[in-house]
Amino acid sequence: MATDLNRCDATELAELIRTRRASSVEVVQAHLDRIEATNPRINAIVTLADGALEAARAADEQLAAGGEVGPLHGVPFTVKDSFDTAGVRTQRGSPIFAGRVPDTDATSVARMKRAGAILLAKTNLPEFAYWIESDNLLTGRTNNPWDLDRSSGGSSGGESAAIAAGMSPLGLGSDLSISLRGPAADTGIAALKATHGRIPMTGVWPRAPRRDWHAGPMARTIRDLALAYSLLSGPDGADGFSTVPREFDTGLGASPDRPVRLGWLVDSGLGPVDPEVAATVQAAADALQAAGVQVEPVNIPALERDNPLQLFTLQHVMELKPAMREATAGHEDQMFTYSKTMLSTPDTSVQDYVMAEQGIERLRDGFAEYFQRYDALLLPVTTIPAHAHQLGQFTLDGQTVEAFHVSSTTVPFNLTGLPALSMRFGTSSDGMPIAVQVAADWHAESTILYLASLLESLSPVRDQHPALRQLEEVSRGAPRRRAGA
Structure with missing residues (x-):
C-alpha cells in the first residue's frame, strides 16, 4: 500500500482520505518511509516538520466526527526552505540562518494548511535561493533522482527532487528566473509560475x-x-504586488468556444537549444495541432531585439545586492560560492540600468502585441536536459555558453510577469526528462492549465515517473542506472 500511496497525486490522496479508503496517518507515514529510504542518496529533504503524524491523526478524527474538511484534508505537502514555516526551521540554505525558526507561516503555507494539507518537511535550495543548482554550505547538494550525478535544478531543486522521488505529492517553490520551471523540467514533474x-x-x-x-x-x-493554484492565489493584504481579486477557472474539461491559437518557437533570439529539446517542443506542437488546436511557428521580434538574459543580469544585480549585503554583513566567510560571485559582480551603471528597464518595457509591449494574435506560446523550459553537477559551461550547436544560459527561455516571463508552466513531454536519448513550457497572457492561467491538461493526455511518455521505480534501487544503495520511459 505504501508504494501505491507514493505514486498517487495529491488530488487522488485527498479523495482516498475523504472516502476512508486510506487514512491520513497511512498517507503521511508512507511519505515519511519514502523519505527515510531515499533521501540519504538524494538530499532533497533538509528538515522534517515535527507533529506531522499527530496532525494526520487529528485529521482522521475530524473526518470520523463528520467535521467539514478542505480540498487537501490530510494530504502531506513539502515547502522550499525559503518559505517561513511557524515552529519549523527555515534556514534559507545558509549557515548565517542556521537554526532560524519563524513564528508565523508564509501566506502560501498558511493557505495550504487552511485547505487541510499537512506540512511534512522543508526542502533544499541554493544559498538564498540564488542559483540554478541546489547546493549550499549548510545542507549540501541535492541530486537528481533520475541520475544522482546530475543536478535537480535550482533554486527549487530540493522540492522538485522530493516530488519526483515520491517523498512528497505536492510542494511550494519560488522563481526568480527559472527556479520553479527549471527544476520541474530537470526531474520530470510540473510547476506553475503564475502571473506576478x-x-x-x-x-x-x-x-x-x-x-x-x-x-x-x-x-x-x-x-x-x-x-493548488486555486488555493494559493489572491491578495493577502500584505504583499503590495498582490492586488488582483481571487478569481479562478481552470478551463479543464471544457473546450473553448473557438480553437485555441498557439504559437511555438525554439529560438527567436533566445540562443542555442539542445536538438532533443527542440524536437520535443515541435512534437508537443504537432500533438496539439492534431487535437484541434490552431498551431503555427512564430517569432517574437521583441525577444530578438532585447536579450532577456542580459536585461535580467543588469537589472537584478543592482536590485538584489543591497538585500544580500545587509543579510551577510559580518558573515562573509560563511557565504557560498555563488553568493560571493554575485556580490563581486561589478555594479550596473545607472545608464545601463535605465537601458535595461527600457528593454524590459519593450519586452512587455512585444508580448502584449503577441497575445493580441495568439492565446498561448509553446517553447522550451530549459535549453538542455538536466546537466551534470557544478557545470560551468556547455556547448550547443558549436557555441559555448555559460551555465546560466539554461534559463534564457524562462527569464522573459519573470521580467514581464507573464504566467508560464513547465511539464514533461519527452525523454532524452540517455533517459532524462525533457519538458515543454506553456505561457499565456497576464492572468490567463486558465488557458495554460487547459493546454497543459490536454498535453498531459497526449503525452508520449507512458510511465510519467519511472524515477519512482528507479528509487527502489537508490534506496538500497545499488549502482545508479538511467531511467527510461
Whole structure:
C-alpha cells in the first residue's frame, strides 16, 4: 500500500482520505518511509516538520466526527526552505540562518494548511535561493533522482527532487528566473509560475527584486497544479504586488468556444537549444495541432531585439545586492560560492540600468502585441536536459555558453510577469526528462492549465515517473542506472 500511496497525486490522496479508503496517518507515514529510504542518496529533504503524524491523526478524527474538511484534508505537502514555516526551521540554505525558526507561516503555507494539507518537511535550495543548482554550505547538494550525478535544478531543486522521488505529492517553490520551471523540467514533474502577484510572496525570502520573484506550486500532475493554484492565489493584504481579486477557472474539461491559437518557437533570439529539446517542443506542437488546436511557428521580434538574459543580469544585480549585503554583513566567510560571485559582480551603471528597464518595457509591449494574435506560446523550459553537477559551461550547436544560459527561455516571463508552466513531454536519448513550457497572457492561467491538461493526455511518455521505480534501487544503495520511459 505504501508504494501505491507514493505514486498517487495529491488530488487522488485527498479523495482516498475523504472516502476512508486510506487514512491520513497511512498517507503521511508512507511519505515519511519514502523519505527515510531515499533521501540519504538524494538530499532533497533538509528538515522534517515535527507533529506531522499527530496532525494526520487529528485529521482522521475530524473526518470520523463528520467535521467539514478542505480540498487537501490530510494530504502531506513539502515547502522550499525559503518559505517561513511557524515552529519549523527555515534556514534559507545558509549557515548565517542556521537554526532560524519563524513564528508565523508564509501566506502560501498558511493557505495550504487552511485547505487541510499537512506540512511534512522543508526542502533544499541554493544559498538564498540564488542559483540554478541546489547546493549550499549548510545542507549540501541535492541530486537528481533520475541520475544522482546530475543536478535537480535550482533554486527549487530540493522540492522538485522530493516530488519526483515520491517523498512528497505536492510542494511550494519560488522563481526568480527559472527556479520553479527549471527544476520541474530537470526531474520530470510540473510547476506553475503564475502571473506576478497572483500568489503573494509574504513570508518568502529574499523578496528583492520584488518585481521578478514569484511563488508557486509544484506537483506530478496538472490537476494538482490547478487545485493548488486555486488555493494559493489572491491578495493577502500584505504583499503590495498582490492586488488582483481571487478569481479562478481552470478551463479543464471544457473546450473553448473557438480553437485555441498557439504559437511555438525554439529560438527567436533566445540562443542555442539542445536538438532533443527542440524536437520535443515541435512534437508537443504537432500533438496539439492534431487535437484541434490552431498551431503555427512564430517569432517574437521583441525577444530578438532585447536579450532577456542580459536585461535580467543588469537589472537584478543592482536590485538584489543591497538585500544580500545587509543579510551577510559580518558573515562573509560563511557565504557560498555563488553568493560571493554575485556580490563581486561589478555594479550596473545607472545608464545601463535605465537601458535595461527600457528593454524590459519593450519586452512587455512585444508580448502584449503577441497575445493580441495568439492565446498561448509553446517553447522550451530549459535549453538542455538536466546537466551534470557544478557545470560551468556547455556547448550547443558549436557555441559555448555559460551555465546560466539554461534559463534564457524562462527569464522573459519573470521580467514581464507573464504566467508560464513547465511539464514533461519527452525523454532524452540517455533517459532524462525533457519538458515543454506553456505561457499565456497576464492572468490567463486558465488557458495554460487547459493546454497543459490536454498535453498531459497526449503525452508520449507512458510511465510519467519511472524515477519512482528507479528509487527502489537508490534506496538500497545499488549502482545508479538511467531511467527510461
